[in-house]
Amino acid sequence: MEEKSDKTKKIYGKIKKKYTQKSVKKRIEALFLDNIGKVITREQIIKAATDLKTQKQPENWHQRLSELRTDDGYTILSWRNRGWLRVEEYLMPSSEKRSIAGKRVRPDKDTWQCVLQRANYSCEWAEGNEICGLKEGAVDPVGGGRVKLTPDHKNPHSINPDADTKDAQQWQALCGRHQVIKKNYWDTNTGKMNVYAIIQSSTSSEKEIIFKFLLDYFGYVQDKAGNIHKLEIGKQ
Numbered sequence: 001m002e003e004k005s006d007k008t009k010k011i012y013g014k015i016k017k018k019y020t021q022k023s024v025k026k027r028i029e030a031l032f033l034d035n036i037g038k039v040i041t042r043e044q045i046i047k048a049a050t051d052l053k054t055q056k057q058p059e060n061w062h063q064r065l066s067e068l069r070t071d072d073g074y075t076i077l078s079w080r081n082r083g084w085l086r087v088e089e090y091l092m093p094s095s096e097k098r099s100i101a102g103k104r105v106r107p108d109k110d111t112w113q114c115v116l117q118r119a120n121y122s123c124e125w126a127e128g129n130e131i132c133g134l135k136e137g138a139v140d141p142v143g144g145g146r147v148k149l150t151p152d153h154k155n156p157h158s159i160n161p162d163a164d165t166k167d168a169q170q171w172q173a174l175c176g177r178h179q180v181i182k183k184n185y186w187d188t189n190t191g192k193m194n195v196y197a198i199i200q201s202s203t204s205s206e207k208e209i210i211f212k213f214l215l216d217y218f219g220y221v222q223d224k225a226g227n228i229h230k231l232e233i234g235k236q
């Protein structure tokens with residue numbers, strides 16, 4: 001398998017210089033670009049992302065990392081998509097960026113104020129009847145860090161995105177965690193769960209359950225040595 005050949009080359013990256021870029025995201029980007037194909041750890045990311053002047057450690061580095069994937073189009077692998085990476089190890093296989101579809105639309109200032117007032121300055125993410133409701137500036141009990149609400153375009157593929165910048169109905173306020181969930185796990189083209197992304201982000205034991213389910217589903221069996229055989233139905 002391809003992954004195995006990656007694994008034999010598992011080399012850890014290094015912080016080669018001081019990262020003086022203005023934003024946390026830019027400093028993390030520079031660290032990865034300096035270490036293409038090498039494993040970067042959580043500690044290295046935090047160190048590189050720390051503001052050299054204030055020495056303030058960024059609590060939101062995880063979100064910035066996610067933005068490098070979703071907004072900038074970089075591929076950054078983690079234990080979620082490569083079994084041989086440990087938890088909190090990351091790897092950028094190349095500096096290539098996927099082309100990001102279209103430019104991002106944002107609500108104008110007044111519209112965003114309208115959205116925030118409607119939302120009562122809290123996250124509007126709804127799952128069934130439950131609304132997230134985390135307030136701007138509160139501590140996120142699940143993801144950690146302070147909540148910063150940002151606008152989410154409910155239908156980014158709407159016919160007239162430019163008109164939407166003035167229509168509060170087209171927007172919702174989301175906390176960082178739910179922005180990530182929406183971007184990663186929700187296919188805005190189809191309005192369906194992004195099953196592939198969900199499986200990628202599941203734990204190894206969850207993947208094993210899914211793997212066994214798929215073997216059953218497609219009529220395969222796995223023997224004790226781990227080899228997979230197609231069940232030959234109707235044959236003796």
Ligand SMILES: [Zn+2]
Binds near residue numbers: 125178
């Ligand atoms: Zn939320």
